[in-house]
Amino acid sequence: MRRFLRPGHDPVRERLKRDLFQFNKTVEHGFPHQPSALGYSPFLRLMAIGTRSGAIKLYGAPGVEFMGLHEENNTVMQIHFIPDQCQLVTLLDDNSLHLWSLKQHGGASELREEHRFTLKGPPGSPPSATQITAVLPHSSREVLYLGTESGNIFVVELPSFRVLEDRTITSEAVLQRVPEDYCNRRSCELVEALREHPKNPDQILIGYSRGLIVLWDLQNNKVTHQFLGSQQLENLYWQRDGSKFISCHYDGSYTQWPVSSDNRQPEPLENLVPYGPFPCKAISKIYWQTTKNGLPYIIFQGGMPRASYGDRHSISVVHGSQQTAFDFTSRVIDFFIIFSSEPTAEFDDPSAMVVLAEEELVVIDLKTAGWPAVHPPYLASLHCSAITCSHHVSNIPLKLWERIISAGSKQNIHYSNMPWPIDGGTNIAPDPPQRDLLLTGHEDGTVRFWDASGVCLHLLYKLSTVRVFLTDADPNDNMNTLGEDEWPPLRKVGTFDPYSDDPRLGIQKIYLCKYSGYLAVAGTAGQVLVMELNDEDAEHVVDHAEADLLQDQEGYRWKGHEKLKTRDGPVRFEAGFQPFVLVQCQPPAVVTSLALHSEWKLVAFGTSHGFGLFDHQQKRLVFVKCTLHPSDQLALEGPLSRVKSLKKSLRQSFRRIRRSRVSSRKRRGGSGNALEVQEANAKFDQDALQEMELAPVQRKIEARSAEDSFTGFVRTLYFADTFLRDSSRHCPSLWAGTNGGTVYAFCLRVPPAERRMDEPVRAEQAKEIQLMHRAPVVGILVLDGRSTPLPEPLEVAHDLSKSPDMQGSHQLLVVSEEQFKVFTLPKVSSKLKLKLTALEGCRVRKVTVANFGSCKTDDYSENDLAVLTNLGDIQIISLPFLKLQIRYPCIRKEDVSGIASCVFTKYGQGFYLISPSEFERFSLSTKWLVEPRCVVDMLEVTSNNHVHTKSGMENAARKS
């Protein structure tokens, strides 16, 4: 039996396999899911982001990134860099502290967890006694001050995390000097803020939640000043010279306090409610930044009038008479200001504000008038509208690359041209071997073009298909309109906009020809657009054709959405990809497959009803073929409703996630609010799980028959120049595979170039193959006489590929969800097969031909199939003999959306979504590996701190 003759014990092949294949998850692109904490080191010029799943990510200059994961997978609550060190401390929601450090290893820096520590109180004390609420890494780098819910401040030694009990600052000690009547009114409560004096490291400012603020002398262990605040305290900030500090409060006010040696208990200098007089929300964080010209920048988070703007996520910047309340579309997690950090500088002179919102990172240039946003080179919000599909194109010709960049640069004029301000570390990774594009289709009808060549996934250009259609939305919604007399002076910033005006605009399939610049895009309402790259703005009419895929099927009533209404007359398109023809499928069902042949100027598209071929040169429909099975009508009810209920349950669970996200406010005042929410969520999930377990889950075992529904669903389309009719003449052909295991082959007659416009393209059905196992056909491929997959259209014309072998006999590879089968051509007879499902119970979800080069010798490479199964495994299967080479577990099998989102590149890499906003990049190849490799050098940083890493600047400039 074949299954006992498993290949793989040939030692030569085994060695070669080691030189070819290797599985690595290399880097995460995009924006971290559920960020929960932010930290910044002005010394290292590195930013750290923590997430609710316990991940911590460090970012510096483009290409400089590090990632760490806390074993506990608990929410990261706070991140603090140790001053002037390559170290940072994280606080998790289980009250544990973790010390991480960047250490060089093999030429590159690595982020490693060094120590962990949980503060323990005396036996019998309540947990709140040691619940950490504030962390202050002292500038001596030797100790950490830990403020707790009990009001006590513990001191631990670094890096050992040894508690220095004799140095504990108890609330009793603090209260000794505080007037009795104040003490009676309010006890200390928890420590809200700890701030070291900017000039005198022996003094720390301690803020308690009820409003009391004291300046504590570390040398003498006593309170030197007390500030009797009357409002619940949120945060504190020292002025640079240490003569004043500012406190912000729960009622939306902030207060300035003087610090001088003559008055030990001063009154506030100024108390202001910036958005009063009506009740305001809390100001949770505040900065006071001095400038040369004397006018300070006051920057604070929150403080909006409670009744009318209480739902806004805002950060206000006040500088003299200028005031803007930056309005974010998602909750603000935290923010920091980049300012001159050299101790010798007299003023802060802030240059940029970095805001971590729940769904995106926004950086505001504070030096340029109008405070424009800075275009981030990384941490792109992939999900600013939900991703509906993706398409990867390897090795983009330079010409096309430059044209796309130039089209994109015209879209980015409103961004600041400030170099990226977070520029620590040095990227030492070799330049990416080639230019790669990742195209993502979105729910709002846009296609985003990402530079996927290197570690930083960077937006190059955004294409919108909306202009072709008439929608309710105003296409010119300007983000930056600022009403003159508006109060508060809100200004929307950021790109995250999850609300789609019309789900029918959603992009479902993308196909880009990198040689010709033709792009085909197909959407949810059966729209297929063919576009051409134009470097200039243009106004033209989009030709419109309809493809009736039902043909004469009578009595069929489409109950789904209507097609999109098109705009009449000429439409103005900006430079970039401009649609010139729209093919509308009827019924307007979602387009399930798409293929473009730029040399023959043909586009093929398929839906659940059939498929069609359109000649975009002559703008003429060549043919359509209905694939609906007549008995489908009976079967429609069942599986459809099942699909629906699945969708529904998915949607519900998403909603649940969203709800929990909304309700889990950052834990303020240590009330355990977030913890409670989390517990409630966990309980809810557990209940749901139990419910699921109780429900009788059973599966029907039934052979698939032709009567099963959705058999007509067109899963794949493929153009090939091959021997379809006889072995002497090859001809263009179109292949289509359906959900019911049928493969149709059409013989095409494309007129020669000189008569291309005069003669029609003709098509004739030549073959139909019904796979007996009736599994959905997910891939069709023709192998030439050398058993090499046929090249892409125009690849040979551009001298980038050897012309296919037309002497030897061609072979047809049909990949269904269950089997791989090789057939001979032109007479179709089965030659070879590999069963997957029958033997392993897994099904093919994605399949691509990938080229694998050997890491040992430059001249050896081979083509194999890269396969992702429904269990999340990746398998490599050899061509043409269909032998399993290697298998790697990649995605959790429960992660349905991750598996559905996976795309492979032509050179053995791939991407899949690990969250709505993040792509995980992986590599199957030993040769093509894109992973961060960077150095953060202590010595270099120390010596060059004022001319901070020049190369980083250049990098940033080059990137933008």
Added chain:
Amino acid sequence: EFRRFSLERSKPGKFEEFYGLLQHVHKIPNVDVLVGYTDIHGDLLPINNDDNYHKAVSTANPLLRIFIQRKEDADYSAFGTDTMTRKKNVLSNVLRPDNHKKKPHIVISMPQDFRPVSSIIDVDILPETHRRVRLYKYGTDKPLGFYIRDGSSVRVTPHGLEKVPGIFISRLVPGGLAQSTGLLAVNDEVLEVNGIEVSGKSLDQVTDMMIANSRNLIITVRPANQRNNVVRNSRTSGSSGQSTESSLPSSTPNIVANFLQGEEESDEEDIIIEDSGEPQQIPKAAPASESLESLTQIELESTQNGFLPSAEMNLNHSAGSIGMEHEVQDPDHKSLEEDGTIITL
């Protein structure tokens, strides 16, 4: 109508000749008939090939009673065990088959129409508590008809008894193949599918495996009811009215051989329609040196066309044209409706 004639017991000849002789004796040369005889136990058994003809002749003692009936109004139920010793006269059954319509009887078709639907295999290598059942699925006339579910079973391990997840049969569809075999029952634990252990696999995975193997499904189960187990080396006591089990000894070697050779190849042949419009099964290509498969040329059976769903036959009509027009395939089309649910695969 009775006839009496003699045959030479030592040289009975072929069944064809005997059949010709009967037709000649009864002067019914062009009428198809069924031939039966009563054996020593009084059972009416069919004669339709050389083997059972020879058996019949050899058991004649000395008289061989032959029953002949026209094929078109034959009563198949007349054959079988105890048919001749039933209270009712067999002859009246034969002559007046409408007697039987009062109480429905399971119709047993003629042996030449038989094909295996299920069998127990590998009895000799499996533990007695396990049963390996092969289900033969032909065409689409009868559903496999069973459901599986997740559950837990108790295993004996070095650390004592342990609860482990398992897959169980949860439901049998009445009239389905699984139920009609009598070899599978609700709560039987599924241990293997076509030789592959299911432990560690999810319900969906096992479902997919079973469906992918549905044309030739071999399931190893631990029956919930352990009382009907085959007791090895005592075949006589093993048959307690279970006809399937009593037929076991003879079928086992045959099936195992079949399992080894035919399992991979015979089960599925794709159908190809070339532009000539003639549907056919895809033959195997000539053996290629690199192929691991035992590539055997499969003969085409004319009956295989029966696999073709009607629509595909119809689709050929348009194959020659450019495909802009499409034929109405079903005149009495029912109204077909569809909801535009978006499915992302």
